[in-house]
Amino acid sequence: MKKLLVIGMGKVGSLVGSLLQKRFEVTGVDKSAPAVALPFRIVVGDVTHTDFLDSLFAGQDAVVSCMPYNLNLPIAQAAYRSGIHYFDLTEDVGTTAAIREMAKDSKGVMAPQCGLAPGFIGIVGADLAKKFTRLRDIELRVGALPRYPNGLMGYSFTWSPAGVVNEYINDAEVIHNGTRKMVPSLEGIEMINIEGQEFEAFSTSGGLGTMCETFEGRVDTLNYKTIRYPGHCSLMRFMLYELILKEKRELIEQILTEAKPPVQQDVVYVYAVVEGWKDDHLEREEFYRAYHPVQIDGQHWRAISWTTAASIASVVEMVADGSLPDSGFIKQEDIRLNNFLNTSNGQFFKEV
Structure with a gap:
């Protein structure tokens, strides 16, 4: 896993991209350009358009969706079509059930619910x-x-x-x-x-x-x-x-x-x-x-932002490291806590 997309440059998504860009080649995606400069490339576009989504995924290895629950499923479907890894933060039961069905024969990982709760x-x-x-x-x-x-x-x-x-x-x-x-x-x-x-x-x-x-x-x-x-x-x-x-x-x-x-x-x-x-x-x-709240790279981050962002970033790291499967559906309860905490982003939880 080398190249990945982070979709949604809001409170959490911008931090997810900043954490992951220290290891991966990250491209951020949002409907409008972020108000502040971010340390990775940004693509502006509307991910509710299927053609735009499919074009984004060409040449990528994974996508992390930091979008509201009702916008996750089309992104997961595009990841499935492209055969790349998919991660999100959703708490929505219906969205997760649909993603899990796709995971039965997916080429990549389908890992929703990677935030705090669920996660x-x-x-x-x-x-x-x-x-x-x-x-x-x-x-x-x-x-x-x-x-x-x-x-x-x-x-x-x-x-x-x-x-x-x-x-x-x-x-x-x-x-x-x-x-x-x-x-x-x-x-x-x-x-x-x-x-x-x-x-x-x-x-x-x-x-x-x-x-x-x-x-x-x-x-x-x-x-x-x-x-x-x-x-x-x-x-x-x-x-x-x-x-x-x-x-x-x-x-x-x-x-x-x-x-x-x-x-x-x-x-x-x-x-x-x-x-x-x-x-x-x-x-x-x-x-x-x-x-x-903590300081990350000299910037103040709310507790909800960094705990959520570090949670999903840690799961991405574990898939990249091979300590989690590289295809199919991942249940959060199957993730070992020690492995999670020993990732570079899991360290944030250990330092408290």
């Missing part, structure tokens, strides 16, 4: 699960939050508003009482105390990726919940269901983006708990980290 949290959860003889529960939690919240919602959209709304509306897959099932998002609310600070966590769609399939028959409970400041879930339910804005996605995305712009000081909480038996002893393993 890194699944790698962490599966690593903890390996320590047990027999499993009982796997509970995974991630929150990307303003470090200094204000207002009733206690939130800012440092991540794609379209992706956030999508995961709030779609049902979430879980394993409950040993049975694999779907539950409504914005339900199952619980309180969490992290270092003296109270948070709430609730079900959202897509965070487990393919883990329910992988662990079905092996656990009594498997779930993923999003961490927010208290009161956030109730307000989102009010907007989506009492005001019926769930049927006007573009409108609510616009409202939320204008009301809660990104902050520079954010924090990403990653928390995983696994319970089960080691031989005959019931035990519990935990993983907790709080990730904050």
Whole structure:
């Protein structure tokens, strides 16, 4: 793997390209030229045009899509036609299912869901699960939050508003009482105390990726919940269901983006708990980290940006190194945490 495309030069995509250009020949693609200079070549064009996409992929070895969930599938289809590796950050279940079907006879890797959740949290959860003889529960939690919240919602959209709304509306897959099932998002609310600070966590769609399939028959409970400041879930339910804005996605995305712009000081909480038996002893393993903004090459990067970008860049590195398969579908829970952390971009997670 030498040449690769990074599509979408937004908050995350521009950093993905900057991280990967240190090793690969990167070409960035966006509908308009980035406002700031980037250390790799930029091609301007509309990736919703099939002919433009197909022409882009000629001579490339891989493509990394950093586009909103609803634009990923055509890019994946173009990668499949071209026989090159494909990576994305989607949390969308339907998009992932379609990509997985293509992966059955793909010439390259088809690796969606390479962000934080799904993505890194699944790698962490599966690593903890390996320590047990027999499993009982796997509970995974991630929150990307303003470090200094204000207002009733206690939130800012440092991540794609379209992706956030999508995961709030779609049902979430879980394993409950040993049975694999779907539950409504914005339900199952619980309180969490992290270092003296109270948070709430609730079900959202897509965070487990393919883990329910992988662990079905092996656990009594498997779930993923999003961490927010208290009161956030109730307000989102009010907007989506009492005001019926769930049927006007573009409108609510616009409202939320204008009301809660990104902050520079954010924090990403990653928390995983696994319970089960080691031989005959019931035990519990935990993983907790709080990730904050960092300086990369002299530039300030929000926690959500660098954790997401470093996650997908690490998976790209592992495919290039041969520590992951070079064709077919990659489940995040099949990625070994130590291998992930030992990539040049996985090192960012070790330094915390």
